[in-house]
Amino acid sequence: MIRTQEYNLNFGPQHxxxxxxxxxxxxxxxxxxxxAEPICGYLHRGVEKxxxxxxxxxxxxYTDRLDYLAAMLQNWGYVMAVEKLxxxxxxxxxxxxxxxxxxxxxxxxxLIAIGTYSLDIGAFTGFLLAFxxxxxxxxxxxxxxxxxxxxxxxxxxxxxxDAPEGWLDKVDKFMDQMPACIDEYDGLITGNxxxxxxxxxxxxxxxxxxxxxxxxxxxxxxSGVDYDxxxxxPYSVYDRFDFEVPLGTNGDCFDRFDCRMKEMRxxxxxxxxxxxxxxxxxxxxxGKVPKVIKPPAGDAYAEIETSKGIIGYYVVSDGSxxxxxxxxxRPSFINLGYLDEMLRGYxxxxxxxxxxxxxxxxxxxxx
Amino acid sequence: MENLFVGIADGLRSSLGGLPPELGxxxxxxxxxxxxxxxxxxxxxxxxxxxRKVAGYMQARIGPNRVGPKGxxxxxxxxxxxxxKEIIIHKDTDKVVFMLAPVLVFVPTLMVFAVIxxxxxxxxxDMNIGLLxxxxxxxxxxxxxxxxxxxxxxxxxxxxxxxxxxxxxxYELPMVLAILGVIMITGSLNMSDIIAAQEHTWxxxxxxxxxxxxxxxxxxxxxxxxxxxxxxxxxLVNGFNTEYGGMAFAMxxxxxxxxxxxxxxxxxxLFLGGWHAPFGLDFIPSWLWFFIKMxxxxxxxxxxxxxxxxxxVDQLMGFGWKVLVPLSLANIFVTGIGMYIxxxxxx
Numbered sequence: 001m002i003r004t005q006e007y008n009l010n011f012g013p014q015h016x017x018x019x020x021x022x023x024x025x026x027x028x029x030x031x032x033x034x035x036a037e038p039i040c041g042y043l044h045r046g047v048e049k050x051x052x053x054x055x056x057x058x059x060x061x062y063t064d065r066l067d068y069l070a071a072m073l074q075n076w077g078y079v080m081a082v083e084k085l086x087x088x089x090x091x092x093x094x095x096x097x098x099x100x101x102x103x104x105x106x107x108x109x110x111l112i113a114i115g116t117y118s119l120d121i122g123a124f125t126g127f128l129l130a131f132x133x134x135x136x137x138x139x140x141x142x143x144x145x146x147x148x149x150x151x152x153x154x155x156x157x158x159x160x161x162d163a164p165e166g167w168l169d170k171v172d173k174f175m176d177q178m179p180a181c182i183d184e185y186d187g188l189i190t191g192n193x194x195x196x197x198x199x200x201x202x203x204x205x206x207x208x209x210x211x212x213x214x215x216x217x218x219x220x221x222x223s224g225v226d227y228d229x230x231x232x233x234p235y236s237v238y239d240r241f242d243f244e245v246p247l248g249t250n251g252d253c254f255d256r257f258d259c260r261m262k263e264m265r266x267x268x269x270x271x272x273x274x275x276x277x278x279x280x281x282x283x284x285x286x287g288k289v290p291k292v293i294k295p296p297a298g299d300a301y302a303e304i305e306t307s308k309g310i311i312g313y314y315v316v317s318d319g320s321x322x323x324x325x326x327x328x329x330r331p332s333f334i335n336l337g338y339l340d341e342m343l344r345g346y347x348x349x350x351x352x353x354x355x356x357x358x359x360x361x362x363x364x365x366x367x
Numbered sequence: 368m369e370n371l372f373v374g375i376a377d378g379l380r381s382s383l384g385g386l387p388p389e390l391g392x393x394x395x396x397x398x399x400x401x402x403x404x405x406x407x408x409x410x411x412x413x414x415x416x417x418x419r420k421v422a423g424y425m426q427a428r429i430g431p432n433r434v435g436p437k438g439x440x441x442x443x444x445x446x447x448x449x450x451x452k453e454i455i456i457h458k459d460t461d462k463v464v465f466m467l468a469p470v471l472v473f474v475p476t477l478m479v480f481a482v483i484x485x486x487x488x489x490x491x492x493d494m495n496i497g498l499l500x501x502x503x504x505x506x507x508x509x510x511x512x513x514x515x516x517x518x519x520x521x522x523x524x525x526x527x528x529x530x531x532x533x534x535x536x537x538y539e540l541p542m543v544l545a546i547l548g549v550i551m552i553t554g555s556l557n558m559s560d561i562i563a564a565q566e567h568t569w570x571x572x573x574x575x576x577x578x579x580x581x582x583x584x585x586x587x588x589x590x591x592x593x594x595x596x597x598x599x600x601x602x603l604v605n606g607f608n609t610e611y612g613g614m615a616f617a618m619x620x621x622x623x624x625x626x627x628x629x630x631x632x633x634x635x636x637l638f639l640g641g642w643h644a645p646f647g648l649d650f651i652p653s654w655l656w657f658f659i660k661m662x663x664x665x666x667x668x669x670x671x672x673x674x675x676x677x678x679x680v681d682q683l684m685g686f687g688w689k690v691l692v693p694l695s696l697a698n699i700f701v702t703g704i705g706m707y708i709x710x711x712x713x714x
């Protein structure tokens with residue numbers, strides 16, 4: 001009789017596939033996972049606490065650091081909460097600029113998600129091809145905001161600046177090229193036999209479980225739950241665009257991946273419509289906001305759909321120029337809640353596949 | 368040109384005419400082996416460069432282009448840097464085994480090369496049971512990976528080396544069974560005989576299934592993507608060589624390329640007609656043909672690596688035992704029937 005023994009494997013925080021400094025203590029039986037204990041906090045910077053010692057405007061750059069791959073969406077969520085608190089009208093042109101910049105951020109984030117996912121599965125080329133288009137996106141964002149990743153483009157009551165001359169045409173041109181690039185990824189990654197064998201029926205997340213665990217974003221929609229805030233509770237000007245919400249059927253790794261892939265095509269649609277519509281609209285990109293922002297005492301909660309899921313900002317004001325409390329509902333963190341049960345019974349290689357398919361961002365997990 | 372290397376060997380032999388014949392023969396043999404040694408090491412070095420260039424062009428970038436003309440000296444400098452680095456041996460390793468593994472890793476590869484005929488009359492040792500010797504020696508490399516993984520005392524390394532043993536055992540079998548088809552036709556284990564039998568038709572045309580099985584199995588044998596499970600950098604960090612640094616790591620790294628060279632040479636010998644020139648292009652010397660074919664196979668293997676994701680360990684086993692082994696057995700059966708009919712017709 002052979003005596004077997006379970007053992008612990010410390011997966012991270014220094015591991016190439018945890019997408020940062022995430023750590024999972026795996027209890028393994030051979031290569032099969034018996035138990036997984038996720039441990040986070042290695043990137044904790046106390047953004048929520050830091051916000052209490054800054055003025056409302058000064059908090060914006062901190063939100064960049066939550067999800068630095070889609071910084072605009074983070075800025076946007078925060079300023080929306082403050083605007084709700086102050087009851088500021090945002091000019092129409094500013095809303096469109098937010099949509100265009102936000103969707104480009106989402107595109108950049110999804111490109112990273114699919115690129116790193118193909119790297120997790122072991123295909124290096126998909127990673128670099130996705131980075132090629134991300135580079136173009138970054139260049140466009142840099143031209144608009146002066147920064148590649150930490151954009152800080154949103155302002156309370158609008159956006160920092162209008163688009164430079166000719167920028168919208170460049171974005172339009174890039175959006176024309178994008179579908180061909182997505183076809184290329186589909187051919188290289190999605191259609192690959194080995195890739196499908198590695199991801200299909202792996203890490204299945206049932207729709208009820210996903211809802212119970214409050215999972216959001218493409219990870220939720222991969223399970224077939226049709227809930228995208230842009231459609232379900234349209235904020236900003238999203239009700240003016242015609243787009244679809246891609247859904248998965250099985251809720252496995254492949255569906256979550258494929259949702260992101262299909263969502264990129266919808267991003268192209270949204271941005272193209274937004275550019276078409278913004279050309280008709282003239283006007284300022286900043287609303288009437290006092291120099292010193294002093295919201296009345298009270299609280300406000302605003303949530304938007306980011307590339308990772310639903311991000312919510314809860315801002316409490318005591319009437320002073322600094323927020324009394326800021327709390328962030330971070331989708332990456334909440335999406336990790338089901339990780340343990342999701343990993344049980346799968347192999348070590350699947351751990352990487354499942355974790356990658358959730359597309360977490362450690363800056364956001366640890367906040 | 369055709370007899371360049373054979374001529375050099377003969378010249379050397381005649382210039383040593385004054386010495387006793389045994390001693391002269393021994394010196395010639397030594398020179399041959401050193402030549403092969405240098406050939407493999409230089410090749411391993413430049414194959415790394417080739418790999419990086421191929422990867423670069425496949426990934427919409429350029430690849431190394433700074434050190435030397437077109438970046439040709441890049442890998443040389445890399446090795447120089449790795450030699451200068453300290454090899455860290457952490458306190459929990461089994462030190463002797465840990466250091467022995469990178470020293471030994473080249474041994475099977477070098478031994479294998481002794482019997483490979485690079486051209487007409489160009490095998491260092493023309494052994495009667497060359498193929499058997501090659502398979503026997505090549506499979507010992509498992510032990511070295513296992514040594515490295517075990518001695519590292521690291522769980523990632525251990526998983527990697529466990530996988531290496533499982534993988535090699537399950538892919539050795541279809542590999543040997545695939546070769547059996549070729550051996551049945553030629554009736555010889557001598558590599559020169561096998562090549563000579565392919566003068567008119569390469570075995571890739573008469574044994575296409577055996578070729579595919581052998582190719583897949585040999586890609587797996589040298590741990591290349593999509594079968595690079597024992598390294599699997601996205602799951603096992605770097606598998607069996609996680610704890611190695613500096614030149615010890617570089618030895619494993621270069622050995623991988625040397626192993627690839629063996630596999631490509633094997634594919635060339637067994638299925639692509641060895642040093643026979645296709646389409647009667649005899650003006651190109653036989654040894655050059657051998658290298659051209661070998662590097663084409665190498666190029667295909669490199670493209671595979673940069674296209675395919677990594678297969679999972681249970682899928683790898685399943686594929687080996689449930690697809691390749693039955694297929695190779697069927698191939699032997701079909702070959703046997705084919706040969707029987709062939710003889711009955713009396714062509």
